[in-house]
Amino acid sequence: MKKIIYLALLSSIMFASNSKYLKEEEYLNTDYRIFAGIIGNYGYLNSEQTDDHSIYSYGLYVGMPVFDNYEVILNKYNSITGDYTLKQQSLTFNIPITSRKTNRLYFGIVGGTGKLDLKDNINNENITDNFYGMHFGKRYKFTRNYYARIELEALRYQYKNIDDKDTSFTFNSGFEYRF
Secondary structure (H helix, E strand, C coil): CHHHHHHHHHHHHHHCHHHCCCCHHHCCCCCCCCEEEEEEEEEEEECCCCCCCEEEEEEEEEEEEECCCEEEEEEEEEEECCCEEEEEEEEEEEEEEEEECCEEEEEEEEEEEEEEEECCCCCCCCEEEEEEEEEEEEEEECCCCEEEEEEEEEEEEEECCCCCCEEEEEEEEEEEEEC
């Protein structure tokens, strides 16, 4: 994961326009291009399923701006704790709140599904779940094509056949390329 981040940062430095900050005319946050990126999360999991309350995730996402800079994003990632792995996919809808020069603040709604793979599960059965949540985030424009995101996210998981509902609070960071 570190190698991917270092490679992305190195390529953004190499391909930046003259390795300088953006010009004044490139400050616009209106960008209707499709984008793809990598995401990493770390946070707290309030769960009865595990004694380990830390959770981290890694994955990929692809998105597209719609309407007036609203974004629809498809995520595919793995969330890992000490006792299980959660393979999940989600759909995110980001609503812009405000923007200034190369930054944009937004609010997002998240919903998705996943499979819970318990490491100590004797029956080797996977438990499916649905989850939903929201986040606040900020997107930074580095160059014409490279952007970074940071988000604070809260999710609620609803496992099938398990009465306890888990919640998580995570710090998300992403690095993306606009085509």
